[in-house]
Amino acid sequence: MSGDPRLSVIMPAYHEGALITDVLDRLFESIQLPCEVLVIVDYASDPTVDVVEVYADKEPRLACLINAYGPGPANAIRFGMDAARGDVIVVTMADGSDDARQIDDLACLVERGVAVAAASRYMAGGQQVGGPLVKGLLSKSAGRSLHVLARAGTRDATNSFKAYSAAFARSVGIDSRHGFEIGIELTAKATRLRLPVAEIPTVWLDRPAGVSSFQLLRWIPRYLRWYWFALGPRLSVDQIRARARARSRVLGG
Numbered sequence: 001m002s003g004d005p006r007l008s009v010i011m012p013a014y015h016e017g018a019l020i021t022d023v024l025d026r027l028f029e030s031i032q033l034p035c036e037v038l039v040i041v042d043y044a045s046d047p048t049v050d051v052v053e054v055y056a057d058k059e060p061r062l063a064c065l066i067n068a069y070g071p072g073p074a075n076a077i078r079f080g081m082d083a084a085r086g087d088v089i090v091v092t093m094a095d096g097s098d099d100a101r102q103i104d105d106l107a108c109l110v111e112r113g114v115a116v117a118a119a120s121r122y123m124a125g126g127q128q129v130g131g132p133l134v135k136g137l138l139s140k141s142a143g144r145s146l147h148v149l150a151r152a153g154t155r156d157a158t159n160s161f162k163a164y165s166a167a168f169a170r171s172v173g174i175d176s177r178h179g180f181e182i183g184i185e186l187t188a189k190a191t192r193l194r195l196p197v198a199e200i201p202t203v204w205l206d207r208p209a210g211v212s213s214f215q216l217l218r219w220i221p222r223y224l225r226w227y228w229f230a231l232g233p234r235l236s237v238d239q240i241r242a243r244a245r246a247r248s249r250v251l252g253g
Contacts, residue, residue, distance in 0.1 A: 130206025153197025
């Protein structure tokens, strides 16, 4: 990869192997902005690595990085964000559930001034096709209620498919270390900072093959933490970082 991309696409992957090829095909067919695409895996032995490296031989915008922050999607996304060179960062999944044609639109919203741009399943024109029923109901309830109660700028705070201002994400930091809750964490922080959050409708499709790594019962408490955080009064960046440091000390981190 050469030059400075406007957009960095972060794609955490776990044992996708050859399944990721079609996802990458759709992604590179769709993105028109100057970009880099970083596929992040936890281990060098992940079968996704060989597939991505072969693909990268003909696609210079693509790289496969080994996450050095610890296993799990939150650490993979954090690692990718720290490695990203673009002023806008889009997080998308490696399973093909997200509509790659919307990446440019999300990125342009951030370039126009929003801190977070969300692809929303739960606004007019959005839809979720497939996926576990309970997970979908909880996600929809959380997103729509936060939109009303916290005046969050999206009805889909839990969706991972979002674009972020890299400067915003780095200024507030990422506290999540386990699941996919970074989407709601950064939305909650933007809401507490009273920064603009925007959304566009998306159609989310359950993965056509492979197995999801989402662990509903294990990760619900971590989503709830950020749900309640979003409901609080306005904070400054310094206050958000101070709260994170205090929590880290309490947890011994």
